[in-house]
Amino acid sequence: MPWINKESCTGCGICVDECPAGAIGMENDIAFIKDDACIRCGICHDVCPEDAARHDGERIPEEVQLNLAYVKKLLAHEYYANDKAKQKPLLDRLKRFYTKDKKVAEKTIEALETLKNTECL
Numbered sequence: 663m664p665w666i667n668k669e670s671c672t673g674c675g676i677c678v679d680e681c682p683a684g685a686i687g688m689e690n691d692i693a694f695i696k697d698d699a700c701i702r703c704g705i706c707h708d709v710c711p712e713d714a715a716r717h718d719g720e721r722i723p724e725e726v727q728l729n730l731a732y733v734k735k736l737l738a739h740e741y742y743a744n745d746k747a748k749q750k751p752l753l754d755r756l757k758r759f760y761t762k763d764k765k766v767a768e769k770t771i772e773a774l775e776t777l778k779n780t781e782c783l
């Protein structure tokens with residue numbers, strides 16, 4: 663999902679005018695993207711003169727840190743805290759959980775490739 667770098671956005675409004683889905687709003691003179699409305703056309707990336715409309719791939723490190731914060735929060739729960747015998751199986755369960763997400767993404771990418779090669783979409 664595209665996102666707006668608030669530090670770079672000057673609030674010029676070009677992306678708001680050009681977005682074909684009405685998915686960009688303004689708050690305090692800074693653009694923001696309404697995720698539910700975005701159709702992923704990529705136009706905001708092309709038209710922003712400040713390069714403030716960014717790609718979601720750039721958020722991978724941030725999302726990894728969010729996942730790790732979630733894991734640490736679970737480890738700190740009184741049920742797990744200071745109990746390695748409980749913490750280790752939890753980490754294995756979480757590895758299975760994130761592996762499942764990875765497999766869903768891989769299978770989805772495979773399906774998209776098949777769809778791309780279908781003559782009549």
Ligand code: SF4
Nearest residue numbers: 671672674675677710
């Ligand atoms: S085009 Fe770029 S700088 Fe202008 S409002 Fe949109 S994101 Fe901000």
Ligand code: SF4
Nearest residue numbers: 681700701703704706
């Ligand atoms: S990707 Fe397209 S639909 Fe989504 S916010 Fe940007 S211009 Fe709008």
